[in-house]
Amino acid sequence: MATVAPFAALRPDPKLAAQVCELPYDVMSSEEAKVMAAGNPLSFLRVSKPEIDLAEGIDLYSDAVYQKGRGNFLKLIADGVLRRDPSPQFHLYRQVMGGHSQIGLVGLASCQEYLENIVKKHELTRPDKEDDRVRHIETLNAQTGPVFLTYKSVPEIDALVSRITAAGPEIDFTAPDGVRHSSWPVSESADIDFLVAEFAKMPALYIADGHHRSAAAGRIYQNRKGAGGSAGFLTVIFPHDQMNILAYNRVLKDFNGHSTAEILSALARVFEITEIADPVPNAKHQLAFYMDGKWHSLTFKPEFTSGRSAIDLLDVSLLQTEILAPVFDIQDPRTSKRISFVGGIRGTAELEKIVDSGEFACAFSMFPTGIEDLMDIADAGGIMPPKSTWFEPKLRDAMFSHLL
Numbered sequence: 001m002a003t004v005a006p007f008a009a010l011r012p013d014p015k016l017a018a019q020v021c022e023l024p025y026d027v028m029s030s031e032e033a034k035v036m037a038a039g040n041p042l043s044f045l046r047v048s049k050p051e052i053d054l055a056e057g058i059d060l061y062s063d064a065v066y067q068k069g070r071g072n073f074l075k076l077i078a079d080g081v082l083r084r085d086p087s088p089q090f091h092l093y094r095q096v097m098g099g100h101s102q103i104g105l106v107g108l109a110s111c112q113e114y115l116e117n118i119v120k121k122h123e124l125t126r127p128d129k130e131d132d133r134v135r136h137i138e139t140l141n142a143q144t145g146p147v148f149l150t151y152k153s154v155p156e157i158d159a160l161v162s163r164i165t166a167a168g169p170e171i172d173f174t175a176p177d178g179v180r181h182s183s184w185p186v187s188e189s190a191d192i193d194f195l196v197a198e199f200a201k202m203p204a205l206y207i208a209d210g211h212h213r214s215a216a217a218g219r220i221y222q223n224r225k226g227a228g229g230s231a232g233f234l235t236v237i238f239p240h241d242q243m244n245i246l247a248y249n250r251v252l253k254d255f256n257g258h259s260t261a262e263i264l265s266a267l268a269r270v271f272e273i274t275e276i277a278d279p280v281p282n283a284k285h286q287l288a289f290y291m292d293g294k295w296h297s298l299t300f301k302p303e304f305t306s307g308r309s310a311i312d313l314l315d316v317s318l319l320q321t322e323i324l325a326p327v328f329d330i331q332d333p334r335t336s337k338r339i340s341f342v343g344g345i346r347g348t349a350e351l352e353k354i355v356d357s358g359e360f361a362c363a364f365s366m367f368p369t370g371i372e373d374l375m376d377i378a379d380a381g382g383i384m385p386p387k388s389t390w391f392e393p394k395l396r397d398a399m400f401s402h403l404l
Helices: 030-037 063-078 111-115 127-140 155-165 189-200 211-224 260-270 315-324 344-356 371-379
Strands: 010-012 082-084 090-097 100-110 147-151 171-174 180-186 205-209 232-239 248-252 271-276 286-291 294-300 339-343 362-365
Touching: 063 082, 063 127, 090 155, 090 189, 100 111, 100 155, 111 211, 111 232, 127 211, 147 211, 155 180, 155 189, 180 189, 205 211, 205 371, 211 232, 248 315, 248 344, 260 271, 260 286, 260 294, 260 315, 286 344, 339 344, 344 362
Parallel strands: 147 232
Antiparallel strands: 010 082, 090 100, 090 180, 100 232, 147 205, 171 180, 248 339, 248 362, 271 294, 286 294, 286 362
16 A cells, blocks of 8 residues: 655745745756846745855855755745645645646655655665755755655546646746646545545555655654654655656767767667658657767667567667667766766757767767656666656745655
């Protein structure tokens, strides 16, 4: 069973939400955050990336940075910018980006079930990034960044969501990036009990985004032995059929000593190649390759797309195994300095730009990994290659926080 619990959320004054709520800490640099928060004393980036209020060049992991975040957080609470719900409840959180809409349930998932793998993972975490999140949560005594979970959709839950969201939202604003964010409380005891019971029927929940946040919450739960609110971690849980996964593209620094003719010859061993104008792949096992100002369509030959495990059949896995390692000598994409990753939200024009600038030698435009692939691999206990998925839109920090 999967445990999902209501909680007394800390939320922004609806009139101030547009000024307060911000993108997650890990999708921007400190310099970008400073520009985004300029002239806005209520920006939550002053809590999630508090180095922007300190001297330039400060160690991002110094005590002063975490303490500055705590001070800024407490001031938002003291000034009434952030307010705590009077009693535990769920919320519904809708995001609209262009023609895509998704509505998730805001609540607490179980740290114990995370440790028991009822909350299933698909990525490895880095100890340094876990440590950073542990220190941030411990210093604030709060979880301010929700974990993005998904579940196999349930029609009965969909019906409840439709009923509640038919009314006007409590918080509703459109962010500078054009994404609309809206929320509704779920406060009726019958609705709360129904949701708890429906999720209890589910064998598992799946982490889409937020592996380091959930790992940090698990560590704090163990350290505190479940005291206070540490047994749960803040999450927004979306049905799988509303998930929007974009490609995670690859750019390479050099050709590993090969000529362009040799690169094309190596690609021809693995792919059917045609020169194209459209750089966006439209099917699984199809990629696009950019080099010397030209795009090429790459379709994996049939012998490479059968007789392998679900992980090995991912396009990102096949590319790594058949091309990046043997041709470009990129053996470990987690650590190699010769490969970088570009989220699909930036589009293929970004790939052209950075290759044409000479900063990179070539680019691979990928087809997005499917949510069913992610769930199948997580069910099998597998770990996906790094940078396999890019979820959009991103959850806004400060929409909901969980005080421990």
